[in-house]
Amino acid sequence: MGIMSFLRERMGTILVAIIGLALFAFIAGEVITYGKSFMGGDRNTLGEVAGEKIAYDDYMKTVKQGTENFMQQSGQTSLTPQITEYVQENAWNQSISTVILNKEMDKVAVAVGADEIQSMISGPNPDPQIVQYFGDPKTGKLDMVRLNGFLRELQNAKPTDDRLIQWTAFMEPKIEQRRREKYFALVHNGLYVNSLEAKDSYEAKGKLAKFTYVQLPYSSIPDNKVTLTDDDYQTYYNEHKAMFKNQQELRNFEYVSFNASPSKEDTAMIKEQMVKLIPALRSSTNDSLFVQINSETKAPLVYQRKGQLEPQLDSVMFTAAPGFVYGPYVSNGSYKVAKLVDSRVGPDSVHARHILINPATAGGVDKAMAKADSIKKLIEGGRPFAEFAKNFSEDKQSGEKGGDLGTFARGAMVPAFEEVAFNGKPGDMKIVTSQFGVHLINVISQKGSSKVAKVAIVDKPLTASGKTSSAAYAKAQAFLGNVNKDNFAQEAKKAGLPVKQANDVNGVASALPGLDNARELVKWAFTKAEKGDLVDQVYALGDQYVIAHLTKIKPEGELALEDVKEQIKPQVLTQVKAKQLHSKLEGAVNGASSIQQVAQKAGAQAVPVENIVFANPVIPGLSIEYKVIGTVFGMQPKKISKPVDGANGVYVVSLDSFINPPALTNTVREKQQISQTLLQQADNRLFDALKDKANVKDYRAKFL
Structure with a gap:
């Protein structure tokens, strides 16, 4: 109690x-x-290589650099999901290779000494970029006076000096590249081809075989006449296990999509809007402002030569009079209307130099322009342009060359810069502002002459209306409400929707069959879903609403038979057919004294061939047959082989004769040819072996 x-x-x-x-x-x-x-560090660990972590921040810097390089080289201002995936994969491989190779180079103590670095900068064969930056434009050779002066300045520079920071960033990858070159040189020096290998290679290319074959093709047995058993699958799987090693985790899912692309009514409405803009565009006196106000793409108006405009405009604008309006027309998913603002004859290329002032460090745009104006007046008074470019330009790359930008064509520079360079005249010195800062531009010379046109383009994307999108989304929501992981196929069939398959998808994929912007769906499959799971929401991917069902997870490592069963079905079918045909040919060979008798007993033809070489194992009229040709070159003349399971059927062969090539007289040349092939393959093979050993772990699916 x-x-x-x-x-x-x-x-x-x-x-x-x-x-x-x-x-x-x-x-x-x-x-x-x-x-x-x-x-x-797990929240910032994108992967692991040989026990060393790859940080997300470091990886993204590499992705950013790769993206900028691609955009600069391609001239594109945005990347498609496929290109983004390509850049990300390159960055990942670069991150992996850096870790792997650094570990290997450290093991064998590969280093680049001070004397080597000095030689890279000012030796007999300096780095090409050093020559580019510090070269004499007249001779094309390194200007040692300029280079040594720059290096002396760096010796006295503070650690925070921008020039020292930029020089360090410039030299570090070059030193690392030289280190890698030394490492691979060690590997290459270890490759050796002996005389026996040279002789074998020579004979493989020059020894000719004449033989006769009998073939029973696999196609002679219809697929529907073959019943595959579990033992058939298991036998093939056991014999080829090494082929079923998954390098990374993969997932399969099926999905249905509801189209939310613009309807005919949506398209007609957008076209009507563009038609209504034509009178205002035609009468506009400020076409640049009109484009900024009315166009989805706020592109600046610049002169362009023939071939730079899109095809519809290229064919009409160079023969039209200013004020001519073309459209509406459809291009790249948008309705467009274009007006010829002006046309003239202008230079094809320009040689110019500039001094770039940064408004942020100058105290604002006004002060930057005032500084540029002061420099301009000093230059006009007789001071050298190159001196100011070297000392004051934010563009250090051109600054070290006196501001010289070389010769460039239309489209290479930003519009404001191009306007001065191509529409001015040689000797002009102008100040303009761009997204990079304030430029003092000096036009040195202009070359060529062709007609150019300035065209104002107004565009409106072909997008679905709210009504169209809502209707598609409502259908997707209704389907999601009726479906579960067990009735996905039945509900799709009832709704008249094709079920699409996305097989062997990796964790960083950006696109799927029919879906370009599928990153969010892939991320769901790898970070939220288990086998059999159905999405818990409708995914809006581009102009599609998608419902997906995860059907299979293929883990990293050796795959189970059930994971590859559908994939290997054609090969298993061939193997079962081969057994049947093999038995038939064994019976034909038994007791036969000639290949012709084998053909007669098998109900086939004896086909003679000649001039076949081991190095090119192709049977004329068929295809590559490694096993068959290998059997031929291992036979004695006038003998009949046992049945050989080839790529296209089961064969029996009889060797007639060999014609040997002339005796090898130049062993050195043959060795060199083999060595060249080895060298071409060595680096990739070495890296693949090191990567396989490094136990690479990829966690990118959680981050990207």
Whole structure:
């Protein structure tokens, strides 16, 4: 009674204490887990290579650099999902190779010494970019006076000096590249081809075989006449296990999509809007402002030569009079209207130099322009342009060359810069502002002459109306409400929707069959879903609303038979047919004294061939047959082989004769040819072997 009374009186306090302890344990557990994750760097670990972590931040810097390089080289201002995936994959491979090769180079103590670095900068064969930056434009050779002067300045520079920082960033990858070259040179020096290998290679290319074959093609047995058993699959799987090693985790899912692309009514409405803009565009006196106000793409108006405009405009604008309006027309998913603002004859290329002032460091755009104006007046008074470019230009690359930008064609520079360079005249010195800062531009010379046109283009994307999108989304939502992981196919069939397959998708894929912007769906499949799961929301991917169902997870490593069963079905079918045809030919060979008798007993033809070489194992009229040709070159003349399972059927062959090539007289040349092939393959083979050994772990699916 005393205990019960005690509990009744203090039950509230006890419950509060118990709940408090439970909450504390839960929160403490979460804190400890989070702390471990955070302190271990897992929240910033994109992957691991040979036990070394790859940081997300470092990887993204590489992606950013790759993106900028691609956009600069291609002239594009945005990347498609496919190109983005390509850039990301390149960055990942670069990150992996850096870790792997650094570890290997450290093992064998590969280093680049001070004398080597000095030679790269000012030796007999300096780095080409050093020559470019510090070369004499007249001779094309390195200007040692300029280079040594620059290096002396760096010796006295503070660690925070921009020039020292930029020089270090410039030299580090070059030193690293030289280190890699030395490492691969060590590998290459270890490659050796002996005389026996040279002789074998020579004979493989020059020894001719004449033989006769009998073939029973696999196509002679219809697929529907073959019943595959579990043992058939298991046998093939056991014999080819090495082929079924998954380098990374893959997933299969099926999905249906609801089209939300613009309807005919949407397209007609957008076209009507563009038609209504034509009178205003035709009468506009400020076409640049009109484009900025009315166009989806706010492109500046610049002169362009023939071939730079899109095809529809290129064919009409160079023969039209200013004021001519073309359209509406459809291009790249938009309705467009174009007006010829002006046309003239202008230069094809320009040689110019510039000094770039940064408004941020100058105290604003006005002060930057005032500084540029002061420099301009000093230059006009006789001071050298190159001196100011070297000392004041934010563009250090051109600044070291006196501001010289070389000769460039239309489209190479930003519009404001191009306007001055191509529409001015040689000797002009102008100040303009661009997104990079304030430029003092000096036009040195202009070359060529062709007609150019300035065209104002107004565009409106062909997008679905709210009504169209809502209708498609409503259908997708209704389907999601009716479907589950067990009736996906049946519900899709009932709704008249084709079920699309996305097989062997990796964790960083950006596109799927029929879906260009599928990153979010792929991320769901890898970070939220388990086998059999159905999405818990409708995914809006471009102009499609998508419902997906995860059907299979293929883990990294050796795949189970059930994971590859459908994939290997054609090969298993061929193997079963081969057994049947093999038995038939064995019976034909038994007791036969000639290949013609084998053909007669098998109900086939004996086909003679000649001038076949081991190095090119192709049977004329068929295809490559490695096993068959290998059998021929291992036979004695006038013998009949056992049945050989080839790529196209089962064969029996009989060797007639060999014609040997002339004796090898130039072993050195043959060795050199083989060595060249080895060298071409060595680097990739070495890296693949090191990568396989490095136990690479890829966590990108969680981040990207």
